[in-house]
Amino acid sequence: MKKLRVVVLMHEDLIPPDSLDGYSEIEINEWKTEYDVVSALEELGHDVLKLGVRDELGPLRAAIDNFKPDIVFNLLEEFRGEAVYDLNVIAYLELRGVAYTGCGPRGLLLARDKSLSKQLLSYHRIRVPRFVVCRIGRKIRRPRGLDFPLIVKSLTEDSSMGISQASVVHDDATLAERVAFVHDRIKTDAIVEQFIDGRELYVSVLGNTRLTVLPVAELVFRRKPPDGILIATTAAKHDVAYQERWGVDVKRARGLPAEVEQKLARIGKRIYRILGLTGYGRIDFRLSREGEPYFLEANPNPEIARYEEFASAADAAGMTYEQLLERILRLGLQRTY
Known part of the structure; x- marks a missing residue:
């Protein structure tokens, strides 16, 4: 180059x-x-x-x-x-x-709104958790069929901002408290989703039109926290001491049946294209106990620090960090608007 x-x-x-x-x-x-x-x-x-x-x-x-x-x-x-x-x-x-480099305005707009992206993907028959949006200043109404446990997140913030073990709620009282927390502390609308018990998996994708899917990665805890819920909290993502205490890491997913890995790659590509992502992106899933992948969110321009999720997935595919960055540069130069 x-x-x-x-x-x-x-x-x-x-x-x-x-x-x-x-x-x-x-x-x-x-x-x-x-x-x-x-x-x-x-x-x-x-x-x-x-x-x-x-x-x-x-x-x-x-x-x-x-x-x-x-x-x-x-x-x-x-x-x-x-x-x-x-x-x-x-x-x-x-x-x-x-x-x-990275994603354009349309992909950023569609991916950043977790409700909009889920509605769009549900239309395309991609499995998503049931959810409801709780707007600031509006009364909380939990629809019939949206059963506990639920997880409460910011509608538009990423990087697990505002997510903790308290984000998983089991009754209407704690639901109201957590929605208020998102409204007051994160200062965004909240999305309340069906909590999918299972494995948290990440599918990294490179490309504009011709797409490359990197090996599937998984969020793992070598030691189980006392609260026992294994989710990507703010601490799990960004707190070095917490990561060391509980052995938090993102590693290549092990023990996935071949058909599940192929399905994740296929769905990941579909989501990337439907949402108009370009350059590079990461698609986050929960894999249920029954082996069904549920789309959680799309991350345009995800974390690309050396040894973090995306770079580690590239390394698993035989790509050095420097080669990854040059590939991202090349994709940016090749973009057609």
């Missing part, structure tokens, strides 16, 4: 240092994705500009005008404090005719 001028776009609070020297593991965990991507691109010989933004497009406009990038490597997950606003930044890049 020829050497490129690459703007790595990120939140301004997550601009990584040039070296890890002197930083604790907890500190590194805050910006490890940004550090891994920047350092790997530099090692590959690309001319890299680290660019942080928060609530205005001026710095991005200046970088495009002055640095004249071949492509923007998009690591931005929010804008003006809202996860759903990042798609507007990508739309701006499209208006400027600047190539970028």
Whole structure:
């Protein structure tokens, strides 16, 4: 691949240092994705500009005008404090005719709204948990047939934000409490879903039109927490001490029947296409005790730190981290709008 001028776009609070020297593991965990991507691109010989933004497009406009990038490597997950606003930044890049990595505005819009994506996929006869949306300021109404246990999440936030063991509820009183928590603390509408007891599986996909499905990964706990519910909480995803205490890891799924793995790959591709995802994405499932996969959510532009879920799946497919990043760059340059 020829050497490129690459703007790595990120939140301004997550601009990584040039070296890890002197930083604790907890500190590194805050910006490890940004550090891994920047350092790997530099090692590959690309001319890299680290660019942080928060609530205005001026710095991005200046970088495009002055640095004249071949492509923007998009690591931005929010804008003006809202996860759903990042798609507007990508739309701006499209208006400027600047190539970028990852998912486009339409895929970001469809995937970020867990209710919208589930309705769309249910129409296409893909199995999803039963659910209801609880809007801020509206009375909670649990429909007939939406039976406990249930799990309460933010409708639009990702990265397991706001999810804890208390998110799984078993009666109307705790349901109301947890919905109020999402409304008051996360400040988004809540989605209340049928809780699927079983395994949590991740299907990573690369591509724009021709798709590559990477080996299926699974969230595992080597030691069972005292509450006993094995779900992707905020702590399981981001708290290093919690991960070490309970042996939390995402590893290649073992013991899946061949037909189940093939089904997950086939459904993962369908979901990726239906939701208009491009570049790279991860589709999350719960596999029920009966062996049926239920779609949970789609993650456009998922975590791609070295050794995290997506990079580990690529490694299981024989792809180095550097090869993965170059593949993502190439897909961004090949995109047709």
